Amino acid sequence: MHTGVRRIGRSSFTFGQEVVVGAKRVGSGDATVVLADRSGPHRLPDELIADLDEIRLPETEVAGTPAATRPPPERLHRAHYSYGAPLRSRVGDVDSNQHVNFIALATWYDEAVAAFTSDSIGTTVGGSVPDLPPSSYRIQYLGEVTYPGDYEVALTVRSVDNGSVHYELGVFRGGTCLGVADAIGPRGTLRAGH
Missing domain, CATH: 3.10.129.10 (Hotdog Thioesterase)
Known part of the structure; x- marks a missing residue:
């Protein structure tokens, strides 16, 4: 099982996982976590961004890029x-x-x-x-x-x-x-x- 951060945004981050058997990927998934309260999203603290950046997967998106597409x-x-x-x-x-x-x-x-x-x-x-x-x-x-x-x-x-x-x-x-x-x-x- 491989896991890491795929994307770091202003108020959210996305982490992903892959399940690998031998050299074959047999499963994958990702989840987006948003820092928010009842008033709406909040900016991620710089310390958290630094920690997330340490476990960023290669070739991932950078802050300011769009998150996953919303459903139509x-x-x-x-x-x-x-x-x-x-x-x-x-x-x-x-x-x-x-x-x-x-x-x-x-x-x-x-x-x-x-x-x-x-x-x-x-x-x-x-x-x-x-x-x-x-x-x-x-x-x-x-x-x-x-x-x-x-x-x-x-x-x-x-x-x-x-x-x-x-x-x-x-x-x-x-x-x-x-x-x-x-x-x-x-x-x-x-x-x-x-």
Whole structure:
């Protein structure tokens, strides 16, 4: 496992990880941390910037460059998505900050894809669960997902190619989008019209 800082901005920094087996990269991810309070973002202290710079990965972005792209506005509206799976947060989903932790949230996306796939291929209640979980996610957090709460994970298929389905997903509480994700999973028996 390799980890380090990819980008240092004025009020945020992005760190990334890669999982390597032998010479092959088998997984990667990144996360952006923003220094902020209720009034908004704050400038990173010089001491923190110096510490982060010591663990900067080679060929990374410098201060003042744009952060990760924001999702397009339509992704923030429930009407963009053709399917929805209701979910209720569980106390076991909560981390020490009283938020639903990122691993639990990722499983919510998996559950929405499984429910959508079951409905698409006509699996009946008590039938076999389709073994088509996504193998790749890009997740952006936009708000706090907390306990207790009733949520909906919305989903639409962006495209289907020979071997993969490309999903767009969003987590909603009422009309508020709290996060979006892009996922790629195996096509299996999913038809192109779904």
